[in-house]
Amino acid sequence: MDLIEIRFHGRGGQGAVIASRLLAEAAFIEGKDVQAFPFFGVERRGAPVTAFTKIDDRPIRIKSEIYEPDHVIVLDTALLGYIDVVQGLKPGGRVLINCPLERAAQYRARSKAPIDAVDGTGIAIGHGLGSRESPIVNTSMLGAFARSSGLVGIDAVAEAIRRQVRRKVEANIEAARDAHDRVDTMEG
Helix, strand or coil: CCCEEEEEEEECCCCHHHHHHHHHHHHHHCCCEEEEEEEECCCCCCCEEEEEEEEECCCCCCCCCCCCCCEEEECCHHHHHCCCCCCCCCCCCEEEEECCHHHHHHHHHCCCCCEEEECHHHHHHHCCCECCCCECCHHHHHHHHHHHHCCCCHHHHHHHHHHHCCCCHHHHHHHHHHHHHHCECCCC
């Protein structure tokens, strides 16, 4: 495997930073070299947050933001209205968005990149993660990403959650597995 770069777009409180760390942990469990780090603008709940994960079979020597990602994960579709989340997406790159599946077609129609979708919000609420007003969708999105990308296995994701998450561990694992089974992938 050559270097794979993943960029997360979310809002403060949704778990984008934790998702990037969990993805790195899952890849590390599978024997990869990893990096995960956030970029914060205004540090407050609800503000846009970007986080990054790098995965490679070889040591990763360069620490930098990701400007040309292989994959983009969008935790909140409201960000699509004012952030170009696909900026720099490599040819053949994929986007995973958190949206009700019946809305996936409208996002796909407006995008040049292949878009996979999962109702991460509904899954998080169903598993009691966060509240209806402020669901925490990170583990749902990570489970969906494991399936849509094939970069890490769902068992490694579950183990990463066991190692890193302190509250509602089993609910987070079940949310990841549920999203893994329910992601709507687009071949492209």
